[in-house]
Amino acid sequence: MGPASPSTSPQLTTPDQTRSTNKMAMAMAGRSSSTAVAVAVAVYAVALLVSTAWAAATPAKPAAGGAPSMPAGPLDIVLLGAKGDGKTDATQTIMKAWKNACAATGTQKIIIPAGNFLVGALELSGPCTSSIIIRLDGNLLGTGDLNAYKKNWIEVMHVDNFSINGHGTIDGQGPLVWEKNQCNKNYNCKILPNSLVLDYVNNATIRGITLKNAKFFHLNLFNCKTVLVENVQITAPGDSPNTDGIHMGDSEDVTIKSTTIGVGDDCISIGPGTKHVKIHGSHCGPGHGISVGSLGRYKDEKDVEDIQVTNCTIKGATNGLRIKSYEDSKSALRATRFVYDDVRMDNVSFPIVIDQKYCPNNICAKASGASKVVVADIVFKNIVGTSATPEAVTLNCANNVPCQGVQLVNVNLKYTGTNNKTMAVCHNALGKSVNVVKELACL
Numbered sequence: 001m002g003p004a005s006p007s008t009s010p011q012l013t014t015p016d017q018t019r020s021t022n023k024m025a026m027a028m029a030g031r032s033s034s035t036a037v038a039v040a041v042a043v044y045a046v047a048l049l050v051s052t053a054w055a056a057a058t059p060a061k062p063a064a065g066g067a068p069s070m071p072a073g074p075l076d077i078v079l080l081g082a083k084g085d086g087k088t089d090a091t092q093t094i095m096k097a098w099k100n101a102c103a104a105t106g107t108q109k110i111i112i113p114a115g116n117f118l119v120g121a122l123e124l125s126g127p128c129t130s131s132i133i134i135r136l137d138g139n140l141l142g143t144g145d146l147n148a149y150k151k152n153w154i155e156v157m158h159v160d161n162f163s164i165n166g167h168g169t170i171d172g173q174g175p176l177v178w179e180k181n182q183c184n185k186n187y188n189c190k191i192l193p194n195s196l197v198l199d200y201v202n203n204a205t206i207r208g209i210t211l212k213n214a215k216f217f218h219l220n221l222f223n224c225k226t227v228l229v230e231n232v233q234i235t236a237p238g239d240s241p242n243t244d245g246i247h248m249g250d251s252e253d254v255t256i257k258s259t260t261i262g263v264g265d266d267c268i269s270i271g272p273g274t275k276h277v278k279i280h281g282s283h284c285g286p287g288h289g290i291s292v293g294s295l296g297r298y299k300d301e302k303d304v305e306d307i308q309v310t311n312c313t314i315k316g317a318t319n320g321l322r323i324k325s326y327e328d329s330k331s332a333l334r335a336t337r338f339v340y341d342d343v344r345m346d347n348v349s350f351p352i353v354i355d356q357k358y359c360p361n362n363i364c365a366k367a368s369g370a371s372k373v374v375v376a377d378i379v380f381k382n383i384v385g386t387s388a389t390p391e392a393v394t395l396n397c398a399n400n401v402p403c404q405g406v407q408l409v410n411v412n413l414k415y416t417g418t419n420n421k422t423m424a425v426c427h428n429a430l431g432k433s434v435n436v437v438k439e440l441a442c443l
């Protein structure tokens with residue numbers, strides 16, 4: 001028997017359905033936001049009193065950005081009493097530094113110096129009156145005690161102008177809890193805490209740091225605008241459950257540059273409602289590739305538009321570049337204007353995949369095969385390298401809405417095994433092939 005096709009292979013169907021569960025949880029976080037704002041305002045008022053008292057005792061110093069600045073209370077977590085011994089809980093000192101920074105003005109820099117800081121849930125809520133930088137040179141260790149979390153681990157909410165940079169690590173300590181992940185058995189599973197979550201954050205930069213062994217996703221963006229991820233390393237074992245590198249949904253203007261991701265699920269996944277994404281000079285593997293979807297699980301999902309993936313490499317991953325939507329999708333949306341250009345594949349099981357009949361755990365066993373998701377204007381250009389299965393190109397589109405405007409340009413992928421030949425498996429896909437090796441030129 002030949003290798004399973006992408007829509008039936010168990011390794012491809014286990015983890016992905018949980019993404020939408022997660023997205024739902026994120027949406028709930030959004031709904032409770034007025035409470036969060038009220039709490040934040042109260043916290044701000046208290047912090048303002050504290051920092052005013054602090055200001056009276058401390059000479060004013062100009063902010064890093066040069067903007068007029070009201071001085072904050074202490075921002076170095078060690079000065080606030082945190083111990084980098086890997087055992088003493090530093091949650092409260094980090095929360096204190098956040099409140100001090102958030103209540104100040106200008107640009108404020110929270111310092112997490114070298115050391116191992118054990119932390120539980122950090123709810124870093126705004127709105128803030130300052131722009132906040134977290135300088136992370138130490139390691140944050142997520143406690144293995146799941147009672148310490150409501151939902152996520154480090155969650156930044158309703159904040160403008162946020163940055164986290166340095167040489168430090170956000171270590172989810174996933175190995176302590178991965179065995180409690182039931183998502184491969186239960187479709188509506190309880191999700192473990194995501195490591196770094198940005199909800200309703202505008203203008204954020206994440207640079208230089210490492211994210212490691214998340215309990216669930218490493219970085220999750222929900223309803224964010226203008227986010228730059230640069231020179232970030234994301235790492236977890238290839239067989240760790242649902243440890244997506246970067247997931248984003250309902251977000252706009254996201255750039256991922258010079259970033260290396262090797263995880264147990266999608267390296268990068270782009271959910272509904274996301275527009276203007278640029279992924280450049282980055283590396284994926286092991287993992288499940290760079291994915292758009294799954295689309296169409298819920299009603300009222302919004303379009304995915306303008307995605308560019310350029311100058312990237314994908315190595316030893318189960319998929320390379322993939323777009324997937326549920327068979328019998330619940331919402332009508334469009335996935336359009338994607339450009340994949342200059343992507344090198346090295347032993348990737350399914351390098352190019354459009355799957356409009358995605359159906360994990362047979363949830364759509366009685367499906368009609370009809371789709372409401374339009375997939376159009378998708379360019380795969382300069383995609384070269386090797387495929388670990390014969391099926392280097394899979395375009396499995398719906399009968400009622402064929403994929404349109406798909407272009408394969410300079411695509412040269414080779415199956416490296418000896419028992420079979422390189423092939424494209426294409427259904428209902430319209431477009432053109434230009435300068436493509438003949439066995440893959442199915443358009």
Ligand SMILES: *[C@@H]1O[C@H](CO)[C@@H](O)[C@H](O)[C@H]1NC(C)=O
Pocket residue numbers: 001002003004389390391419420421
């Ligand atoms: C070659 O690979 C295809 C696609 O995976 C599969 O359907 C077919 O059975 C394989 N042929 C042989 C001879 O193994």
Ligand SMILES: *[C@@H]1O[C@H](CO)[C@@H](O)[C@H](O)[C@H]1NC(C)=O
Pocket residue numbers: 106128129130131160161
């Ligand atoms: C964010 O930056 C913009 C542009 O510099 C500035 O106008 C705005 O006041 C900043 N917001 C905060 C909360 O500092």
Ligand SMILES: *[C@@H]1O[C@H](CO)[C@@H](O)[C@H](O)[C@H]1NC(C)=O
Pocket residue numbers: 065131132161162163203
């Ligand atoms: C983004 O935030 C940075 C500070 O982190 C600030 O200097 C810059 O002006 C902001 N840009 C916009 C467009 O708000």
Ligand SMILES: *[C@@H]1O[C@H](CO)[C@@H](O)[C@H](O)[C@H]1NC(C)=O
Pocket residue numbers: 280281282311
């Ligand atoms: C492509 O990405 C690599 C890193 O993988 C980088 O070294 C190189 O400069 C990039 N090339 C271009 C043209 O951006």
Ligand SMILES: *[C@@H]1O[C@H](CO)[C@@H](O)[C@H](O)[C@H]1NC(C)=O
Pocket residue numbers: 316347349388
């Ligand atoms: C290619 O990938 C397959 C499947 O993941 C793996 O079994 C094989 O060892 C890999 N080959 C090389 C040369 O890395």
